[in-house]
Amino acid sequence: MAVEEAGAPPPPCGLRERKKQETRAALRDAAVRLYLDRGPADVSVRDICEAAGVSPRTFFNYFESKDDAVFDWDHRLTGQLVTTLTARPADEPPLEALRRTFHETIPVLVADAGWRDRRRLLRAYPELIPKLVHSNSHMPVAIAEAVTERTALPADALYPRLVAGAALTALRASIGSWDPDTSAEELIAVLDQCFDALAGGLRPPSA
Numbered sequence: 001m002a003v004e005e006a007g008a009p010p011p012p013c014g015l016r017e018r019k020k021q022e023t024r025a026a027l028r029d030a031a032v033r034l035y036l037d038r039g040p041a042d043v044s045v046r047d048i049c050e051a052a053g054v055s056p057r058t059f060f061n062y063f064e065s066k067d068d069a070v071f072d073w074d075h076r077l078t079g080q081l082v083t084t085l086t087a088r089p090a091d092e093p094p095l096e097a098l099r100r101t102f103h104e105t106i107p108v109l110v111a112d113a114g115w116r117d118r119r120r121l122l123r124a125y126p127e128l129i130p131k132l133v134h135s136n137s138h139m140p141v142a143i144a145e146a147v148t149e150r151t152a153l154p155a156d157a158l159y160p161r162l163v164a165g166a167a168l169t170a171l172r173a174s175i176g177s178w179d180p181d182t183s184a185e186e187l188i189a190v191l192d193q194c195f196d197a198l199a200g201g202l203r204p205p206s207a
Contacts (some may be wrong), residue, residue, distance in 0.1 A: 040127075077105070078136075
């Protein structure tokens with residue numbers, strides 16, 4: 001399978017697919033906005049549909065529940081991370097390849113104003129965090145599988161799972177301490193601090 005060159009434009013998107021992406025984004029953005037305005041408990045699927053201008057039947061073509069719409073970014077992020085990691089140079093150490101993968105992927109996500117609103121939502125309603133964790137439960141497995149392919153280790157090897165877990169912990173710690181009102185560069189700087197700490201063996205910082 002051919003790999004697209006870095007920086008190459010994405011393949012053209014047909015009108016039907018573009019409309020599907022627009023509908024999905026409209027539902028996701030409406031869900032996050034309404035959760036912020038009213039609180040998760042006071043928002044229904046019908047409310048989201050009315051805000052997005054679609055029918056409940058259309059909603060369920062894209063999502064199984066209102067929470068699925070709120071956490072749509074996380075489902076897409078896994079695929080983007082795996083694709084980007086797979087395209088990294090083969091001789092790059094796995095942990096560094098994951099750092100560079102996050103460098104490429106996360107700023108695009110942060111540029112989406114709706115994703116920043118979602119960060120504010122999680123701060124306002126921490127009871128949503130377990131749902132986020134569940135939504136992301138497939139990500140460590142997918143990343144570990146990609147690391148396994150890069151290292152040509154056996155499928156049951158511990159190292160890929162350890163690297164994937166450490167990298168994703170660094171990402172979560174970075175996002176958790178990042179102020180969504182600041183820039184993507186601020187987030188990347190925090191992420192680099194986390195990866196530097198991992199590379200240094202997690203020595204305690206000097207007083």
